[in-house]
Amino acid sequence: MTEPMIYIDGDFYAKSQAKISVFDHGFLYGDGLFEGIRAYNGQVFLCREHLDRFYDGANCLLINLPLPKRETRAVLYECLKRNNLKDSYIRLIATRGIGDLGLNPRNCADRASLICIAASITLYPEELYRKGMKIITSAVQRSHPECLNPRVKSLNYLSNIMAKTEAVNNGYEEAVMLNHRGEVAEATGDNIFIVKNGTIKTPPPSAVILEGCTRNCVISLARKAKYELREETLARFDLYTADELFLTGTAAELIPVTACDGRNIGNGKPGPVTLDLLKKFRQFIKTYKDKGV
Ligand code: PXG
DSSP, rough: OOEEEEEEETTTGGGGGOOOOOTBBHHHEEEEEEEEEEEEETTTTHEEEEEHHHHHHHHHHTTSSSOOHHHHHHHHHHHOOOOOSSEEEEEEEEEEEBSSSSSGGGOOOOOOEEEEEEEOOOOEEEEEEEEEEEEEEEEOOOOOOOSSOTSBBBBBHHHHHHHHHHHHHHTOOEEEOOOOOEEEEEEEEEEEEETTTTEEEEEEGGGTTTOOOHHHHHHHHHTTTTTTEEOOOOOOHHHHHSEEOOOOOOTEEEEEEEEEETEESSTSSHHHHHHHHHHHHHHHHHOOOOOOO
């Protein structure tokens, strides 16, 4: 089997040769950011939305990306082509670049490093979409937005990893994190939605969430289908008493949740609104055409 080809700063390297410096500040300090993007049938799904978030995040972190958006988009497609992939999970990463052992970003090259990996997809088993997953709320709090704003998809995912570990160690698939005010924020790699009395609700960006591309896509599909949908502050109580609960994210797409902290959600089975939105989302993917940035 031929090795996957990885893009690093303008060149492609076989996986076993694709290496970055131990002096890269992405490695030393988590000084960088990333995107997880899907390609379906050769189209980079929600390409503009992912690149907009990537460039906004870089701007927040004062990271000077090496390429204009249009050329970064071309890198995504080149990665698919070199790896002969039409359906893929693409990881786009920018780091502050190579520096010294000090924190000061000025001692790094003025240009960020850009890395792109196109992998074949590992899907959750289809059974999980039919049965739904069981989740917990985590003791690990979402970081305060004045420390490290989770709206930037930075290379610092330790609190998410600690929350995910708590879930996995206790036999659950996912954990929901609460923000510094004790409100529901999001899962470790997914946004959260509930359905209550026919209304779909999801926390607003001010709840300290990553504004997911899948989240925004599902919101617009739900509104187009005339569902009532509100961005609203949610408490743990709202999760426990929801009729339906589901998560959205690039990797999971849209996945039903049937229990939270040991409480069944609704009747403990994926609900009709969730299943309808999952169907609509999958239909949207099938007909999706990337129109550029
Ligand atoms: N919240 C957080 C904290 C995330 O990391 C989402 C929501 C969903 O956003 P999108 O744009 O994907 O709808 C994410 C997604 C993975 C994985 O492989 C996913 C993410 C990060 C790391 C790994 O499941 N981000």
